[in-house]
Amino acid sequence: MSHLGSQILSLERLRSVILAHSFLIEAGRWTIEGNWLERNEMPLSVKGKTLVAWSNDNWFTMVTKLVFPESDRPEIAFQYRGHLSGEEREYTYVLQQSVLGKVEGEGWIGPDSIIQRYWVLGDRQRRSGFETFYRLNNHTYHFSGGLLSGHYLTSTMEARFERQL
DSSP: OOOOHHHHHHHHHEEEEEEHHOOOOOOEEEEHHHHHHETSSEEEEEEEEEEEETTTSSSSEEEEEETTTTTTTOEEEEEEEEEEEOSSSEEEEEEEEEEEEEEEEEEEEEEEEEEEEEEETTTTTTTEEEEEEEETTTTTEEEEEEEEETTTTEEEEEEEEEEEO
């Protein structure tokens, strides 16, 4: 096989990996339901919604709102803006979050999951985190993520993301 032929096969494989995902890769509305855990605290029920939109030049926006229905804990709002490189399975994003403030991050798109890591800008507590969206089917993802302060895990969230058709 020629070098060009192997490059074309690699691009086709990459496209099939990216196109296997409906979360983030396609515009849509999602509901969120799960649990929020903090160190030395009982789990809290968490619910929310996410809206994903795309522009023609590979830029996406994602807006998420989380509420804690059985608690007086204030809601958390997220506003993402990110860019997926044309033939890449990697992306970068900036985020304004109501608790953390300004955040930057990167993500990788794998065959079955989307993995993100992020870090809070100008933060004395050196907070950072990770998130994994594991595809159960085209309309359902299992989310797992955690926030660290320095080397210590401070909170986690596990939830189910369901696409609204």
